[in-house]
Amino acid sequence: MFERPQVMAIASALAEHAAARQSAISRNVANADTPGYRAVDIMDFAAAYRTEAEISLRQTRPGHIPPSATGLANAAVETAPSGHLSPNGNSVSLESEMVKAAETRKDHDLALAVYRKSLDILRASIGRR
């Protein structure tokens, strides 16, 4: 009964994923002028969520730490250089980082909106508002 509804679990996983991606984007932007730096990104959410469901960790003893919603799949991976490497070996394009940042912002807002709405529905079901 008091288990967290699936929709809230997905929403919080999406928020966590957006936070991790934002961290990777900040890293790319900060290193936009570092010679030899290759841009990184993380797996997209659909793939990361599926992978996590398939190879999730099991708690076999009470003392085990539960796995975070998307902990494993959020590791940053190097993205393949998309053709335009600058002369100093840097593969960051500020424009594409800005696009990714806008997407991430949208994902995060979406996750928080769904979470908030689910909370409202739960509250309504116990007769509060």
Next chain:
Amino acid sequence: MSDFQNALSIAASGMEAQAMRLRHVSENIANADTPGYHRKTTAFEAIVTEGTASGAVRLGDVKLDQRELTRILDPGHPLANEAGYYDGSNVDLVIEIADAREAQRSYEANLRMFDQVRQMSQGLLDLLRR
């Protein structure tokens, strides 16, 4: 939440490095007419703590540009040799201004990331406040 803290400090390190770079550019421009001045150049480098790259960035050591100094003909100049030439600086204003523009652009990108991370974590905190 720790991702946000991380992202904030990385963006802040980027802004700091770009500001330092702008400082070197203005030093070069200020000394464009100083006889014998070599322009300062720097490269960005990743900060590595305990063997792993933290993602943050800083400005590396300052190096002096070893290109030849411009020779200026001015027999009346106190530093002029017998032929009437003296060594000027090797600062190229066009390069410096292009560098300044690039630093500004990167600084603004970092600032935008900083602001976005701040707003995202603010949204998260607003959930708790209800």
